Amino acid sequence: MTSTPAFVPGLAGIPAVESSISFIDGQVGILEYRGIPIEVLAEHSTFEETAYLLLYGSLPNEAELNRFRGRLSARRKLPDRLIETLRLLPGAGHPMLALQVGISILGMHSQRVNLKDRESMENAAIKIIGSLPSLVAAFERARKGLDFVQPKDGMDTAEAFLWMMSGEEPASVAVRALDAALILHAEHTMNASTFTARVVASSESDPYSVCAAAVGSLKGPLHGGANERVLDQLEAIGEAENVRPWVEERLSHKGKVMGFGHRVYKTKDPRSKVLQKLGNQVFEKLGGTPMYELALELEKVMEEKVGAKGICPNVDFFSGLLYQKLEIATDLFTPIFAIARCSGYMAHWMEQMPNNRIFRPTQVYQGAREARYVPMSERK
Numbered sequence: 118m119t120s121t122p123a124f125v126p127g128l129a130g131i132p133a134v135e136s137s138i139s140f141i142d143g144q145v146g147i148l149e150y151r152g153i154p155i156e157v158l159a160e161h162s163t164f165e166e167t168a169y170l171l172l173y174g175s176l177p178n179e180a181e182l183n184r185f186r187g188r189l190s191a192r193r194k195l196p197d198r199l200i201e202t203l204r205l206l207p208g209a210g211h212p213m214l215a216l217q218v219g220i221s222i223l224g225m226h227s228q229r230v231n232l233k234d235r236e237s238m239e240n241a242a243i244k245i246i247g248s249l250p251s252l253v254a255a256f257e258r259a260r261k262g263l264d265f266v267q268p269k270d271g272m273d274t275a276e277a278f279l280w281m282m283s284g285e286e287p288a289s290v291a292v293r294a295l296d297a298a299l300i301l302h303a304e305h306t307m308n309a310s311t312f313t314a315r316v317v318a319s320s321e322s323d324p325y326s327v328c329a330a331a332v333g334s335l336k337g338p339l340h341g342g343a344n345e346r347v348l349d350q351l352e353a354i355g356e357a358e359n360v361r362p363w364v365e366e367r368l369s370h371k372g373k374v375m376g377f378g379h380r381v382y383k384t385k386d387p388r389s390k391v392l393q394k395l396g397n398q399v400f401e402k403l404g405g406t407p408m409y410e411l412a413l414e415l416e417k418v419m420e421e422k423v424g425a426k427g428i429c430p431n432v433d434f435f436s437g438l439l440y441q442k443l444e445i446a447t448d449l450f451t452p453i454f455a456i457a458r459c460s461g462y463m464a465h466w467m468e469q470m471p472n473n474r475i476f477r478p479t480q481v482y483q484g485a486r487e488a489r490y491v492p493m494s495e496r497k
């Protein structure tokens with residue numbers, strides 16, 4: 118007789134894949150991409166180099182990196198018809214939905230990907246990673262009634278994104294901070310959206326569908342969508358003296374404080390430490406924000422109330438304050454997360470396909486059996 122495995126809500130602690138892409142120690146607060154600590158990558162690497170590391174498994178030499186940068190840069194130029202289609206979307210809609218649409222249209226403008234051919238897969242992955250910043254910027258410009266700003270050759274992702282959004286040369290401190298933030302958001306083991314990507318990939322669907330579905334998962338406020346909610350939350354709190362009563366009220370009815378808690382980390386998320394440092398560097402150069410003082414007070418009160426339960430700041434807690442200083446609209450914070458995380462999704466897609474098996478878990482059925490079909494005339 119076979120026994121049914123116990124049901125674990127949220128599949129907590131259940132391994133869904135074998136992977137060599139990233140590693141987390143949630144007790145100590147360690148995150149590594151291909152074995153390299155993210156603190157080191159955030160300080161010394163670039164988003165392009167990190168994306169290469171995730172996709173190919175090792176750091177590129179100079180020639181490899183330059184070629185990869187060139188290929189990404191070439192993909193930032195969007196087909197005119199795609200830009201026109203983005204213009205037709207309702208400007209009041211959420212940019213994450215626009216991004217899902219944009220990725221799907223990109224797929225419609227693309228050749229069929231051969232899942233047995235590594236080169237065909239690489240081309241598609243580079244096309245998607247290269248296009249995402251342009252899709253977000255194109256929607257942002259379109260909803261403001263502005264023309265798309267074509268990317269310039271030689272600009273890497275962070276600089277190109279800020280340029281395409283505003284049409285102005287961004288400050289180097291802003292480019293460096295955004296570049297590091299993209300590195301920190303690029304990959305994170307079996308989070309909900311990467312798992313979504315793996316599930317869609319497992320049916321041998323195309324990478325555009327893989328990425329669009331993952332973006333849908335990332336949008337939720339329990340996942341990547343928390344970064345914009347953190348700012349809403351700080352705005353709602355308003356003053357430092359309101360923090361304590363606000364937290365007490367929220368915790369009293371088991372409400373969630375956005376930007377805190379994590380399934381894996383039981384200590385402060387290592388990415389939030391680097392983002393906090395980056396934020397401070399940006400505030401020094403571009404001016405501070407009273408919201409930061411409020412965030413520190415919130416962290417202090419949360420530590421006092423629930424720190425012992427391992428509920429600490431996560432990656433979404435400080436990122437919004439940084440993006441706000443870069444004059445990025447709040448509803449674009451999660452799309453920035455998606456621009457970065459797409460490199461992780463594509464790395465997982467490429468890792469999975471050579472040894473793929475379709476995901477097909479089971480369930481614990483709790484409904485009726487052999488029920489009677491009640492004719493309409495007998496129904497109340």
Ligand code: SDX
Nearest residue numbers: 305308339340341343372373374375376377378379380431
């Ligand atoms: C990301 O998984 C990843 O790797 C994700 C991510 C990535 O890079 O991909 O790191 C990105 O999604 C970061 C998380 C962003 N979300 C938020 O900031 C939303 C607020 N956080 C929570 O909703 C929550 O902590 C989760 C969703 C992140 C994790 O949920 P779990 O593991 O299912 O934990 P849970 O909801 O079951 O909570 C366990 C306990 C509960 O208390 P008890 O019933 O045991 O008494 O902890 C409490 C919860 O009430 N708790 C919180 C809390 N998070 C957990 N209480 C108040 N505020 C919180 N934020």
